[in-house]
Amino acid sequence: MDRSIQDVARLVGTTSRTLRHYDRMGLLPPSRLGSNGYRYYDDGALVRLQRILLLRDLGLGLPAIADVLNREMEPARALQKHLELLRQEQERLARQIASVSMTIEQLEGGEQLMAENMFDGFDHTQYKDEVEQRWGAEAYASGDRWWTGMTDTERSGWKARTAQLGADWTAAAEQGIAANSDAAQELARRHYEWLSGVPGLPSSGGRPSKEYFLGLGDMYVADDRFAANYGGREGAAFVRDAMKFFADRHL
Amino acid sequence: MDRSIQDVARLVGTTSRTLRHYDRMGLLPPSRLGSNGYRYYDDGALVRLQRILLLRDLGLGLPAIADVLNREMEPARALQKHLELLRQEQERLARQIASVSMTIEQLEGGEQLMAENMFDGFDHTQYKDEVEQRWGAEAYASGDRWWTGMTDTERSGWKARTAQLGADWTAAAEQGIAANSDAAQELARRHYEWLSGVPGLPSSGGRPSKEYFLGLGDMYVADDRFAANYGGREGAAFVRDAMKFFADRHL
DNA sequence: CGTTGACCTTGACGTTGCGTCAACCTATAC
C-alpha cells in the first residue's frame, strides 16, 4: 500500500517538490526509503499530510503546523493565536484600503501625489526614534503617515499655518522680546494649537501632553534640524523658554 | 545642502540599508557620489524618497512604485490596480478567518482535527491538474478546501452517501445490468445529486456542467485510483456508460 | 600625531514556501 511521491502528490493535490520540502524540514518524513533513495508513503503519512494541508489552508505557517502535529501545542490554542494574527492583518488591510481610496480621490481631484516640502522640516514623524525612547513606542506604533488622512484643503491650511508659525517665532526671537511676554505666550498658545492638529502624537485626552510639549522644546534646541526652523539655536532656545512658561501656566 | 545617508535615513524614519537597497535597484540613486564612495542626497532626492515611502505605506511593491515615479504609469491607475489586489486579499482573509473560527468551534466541540480516510478516494480536489487542463483554472482558483465549510453532520452524511454510492455502483456492475437500465440510471441520478454537493466544481447554475459530468466518467475509466472505487476498470466503464446515457437525457 | 567613536562602503547570508531548471540515475513498457 505504499505510494510513490508523485502518486501522493497527485492524490492530495500538491507537488512532489512540496513533499520533498516537508521531508527536508522534518515536517513529513516518508514512511519508508527505498534502497534507490525513493520516498514511499503509507496511509499514516497520508493522514499526517492531510492534516498538514488542512492547517496550511487555514493559513498557519509550517513551523506552527509542526508544533501542532508534534503535540507541542494544542490545536485549538494554535488556531486561536493564528486567528488574532489574521484579524490584525485584516485591520491593517482595511486601513490601507481606506488610505489608498482617499489618495485616489485626491489624485482624481487634480492634486499632485505630494506637495514638495510639505513639512518644511516640521514633520514630527521624523523623530520617531527620539520620541519613542522618551514616551514609548505605542505612540507611533500605528505606522501610518497621518497626513495621508487629510483632505487637500486641510493639508494646505496646515502647511500655511506651519510656515507662518515658524516665521513669527523667528521674527519674535530676533526682536529679543522676553519668553514670558504676552506676545511670546500668544505664540506658544498658537504652537500648542498647531500641534493639536497632528494626530498620533502622545496625547492625554486628544491634545499633546505636557511632557511631550516640554520635550519638544528641548529637542528644538538640541537638534539643528529643528532649530533651523526657528532661527537657529538662539531662536530655538527662546521658543523653548516660551513653551516651558506656557506649559507651566496652562498645562 | 547635501545630506549623508544616515541623515536622510533619520530624517524620513527609515534605515541606511533601505536607502542602499533603493540605490542598487535603481529606485533612488543618490544625487551625488563622493570621491570616497559616500552617497549624498539633495532635496530633489528627498522629495522622491518621500513619494516612495508614501506609496510604500500604501502597500505598493517597489517595482510598481518605480513605474509610477518614472511616469511609466498613471499614479491613479496604479493605485486602482493595487486597490483591487487589496480587496481580494481582504476577501481571502475573511474566508480564512471564517474557516479558522469554524475549525476552532469543531475542535472545542470535541472533534478530532480530521477524520481518517474522510474521502475514501473520492476527493475531487485531488484531480486539480487534470480538471484544470480541461475546464480552466478558474474553477479551482478559490483554492479553499471546500469541505472545511461543512459542519460535522454534513460531513459524516456526505461521507456515508459517498461510500454507499460506490458500493451500489460496484454491486450493479457485478450484476451485469445494462447501463441504460432504470436501476443504472437511478444510480447515475444519485451520482449527479451527490456531485452537486461538492461546491467549487465547474458548474453552470449551481450544478455540475454536462461537460464536467462526462469528463468525470472518462476519468473514472482512465484512472485506476478512481476506478478502484467502482470495482475496477470494468465497473468504471459501466459507470461511465450509465453517466453518459444520463447526461444525454437530462443534461 | 595617534586614538577613539561614529559613519561609510561592499558582500553575503537569512527570511517563507515552495517553483523551476539542471544534471543524473532508475523503473517500466514496447
Next chain:
DNA sequence: GTATAGGTTGACGCAACGTCAAGGTCAACG
C-alpha cells in the same frame, strides 16, 4: 535496446530589507 516517465540531490529565484562581517573615512579630542 530504448523511449518515456519518474526518482534523486543541489542550487537559484522571489520581496524587501535585517543583520552581521570586514575594513576604509571623518571629526574631534588630548
